[in-house]
Amino acid sequence: GENVEQHPSTLSVQEGDSAVIKCTYSDSASNYFPWYKQELGKRPQLIIDIRSNVGEKKDQRIAVTLNKTAKHFSLHITETQPEDSAVYFCAATDSGYSTLTFGKGTMLLVSP
Amino acid sequence: GAVVSQHPSWVICKSGTSVKIECRSLDFQATTMFWYRQFPKQSLMLMATSNEGSKATYEQGVEKDKFLINHASLTLSTLTVTSAHPEDSSFYICSARSGTRGYGYTFGSGTRLTVV
Numbered sequence: 001g002e003n004v005e006q007h008p009s010t011l012s013v014q015e016g017d018s019a020v021i022k023c024t025y026s027d028s029a030s031n032y033f034p035w036y037k038q039e040l041g042k043r044p045q046l047i048i049d050i051r052s053n054v055g056e057k058k059d060q061r062i063a064v065t066l067n068k069t070a071k072h073f074s075l076h077i078t079e080t081q082p083e084d085s086a087v088y089f090c091a092a093t094d095s096g097y098s099t100l101t102f103g104k105g106t107m108l109l110v111s112p
Numbered sequence: 113g114a115v116v117s118q119h120p121s122w123v124i125c126k127s128g129t130s131v132k133i134e135c136r137s138l139d140f141q142a143t144t145m146f147w148y149r150q151f152p153k154q155s156l157m158l159m160a161t162s163n164e165g166s167k168a169t170y171e172q173g174v175e176k177d178k179f180l181i182n183h184a185s186l187t188l189s190t191l192t193v194t195s196a197h198p199e200d201s202s203f204y205i206c207s208a209r210s211g212t213r214g215y216g217y218t219f220g221s222g223t224r225l226t227v228v
Binding site: 034041042043044045046089098099100101102103104105107 | 144153155156157158203205209220221224
């Protein structure tokens with residue numbers, strides 16, 4: 001099955017700095033890679049996603065890049081704000097495009 | 113669109129009792145729903161995949177007789193934790209594929225289960 005590795009596990013930045021979270025996946029047939037933001041005790045919220053036919057996608061301060069050859073994808077947050085503080089999860093579909101496999105999460109702390 | 117309702121949001125039960133958690137897709141039909149478990153400061157771990165009208169598919173290590181899943185309609189899946197023990201205390205979240213906006217995975221709000 002699919003295996004998703006995520007780094008770093010914790011990330012502390014100053015307000016206004018950029019934050020980068022990286023993930024690798026194992027199943028070359030995976031073709032959908034969403035990123036979720038989860039605040040304490042709440043449901044994961046989709047913040048951005050990318051499909052394997054695209055190398056990069058951007059939505060305001062958030063961007064995701066995908067390198068299919070290397071099987072890794074990254075989340076980039078620019079001009080970070082304290083409200084960006086949360087746990088971020090990357091995920092990938094399996095080859096049957098049914099279940100999502102999650103990374104272990106990155107706790108992002110943005111200090112004012 | 114693509115809203116998933118989950119309840120209860122939290123429940124406290126005594127050891128040995130059973131607890132039922134409901135997951136409903138409000139504005140779409142969900143042929144497949146997923147049940148996850150999340151321990152504090154950990155990731156979401158898939159427990160089982162629930163398909164409408166058929167038996168659920170459980171992940172390795174998940175006891176199907178302890179975590180009963182029923183997906184009797186296209187809008188409702190239930191997870192029953194039977195004979196609950198303190199180690200079953202966790203955050204349980206359901207998810208459904210809406211089929212819209214690409215792969216459309218939508219999460220329920222989660223259920224915090226505490227077994228005392």
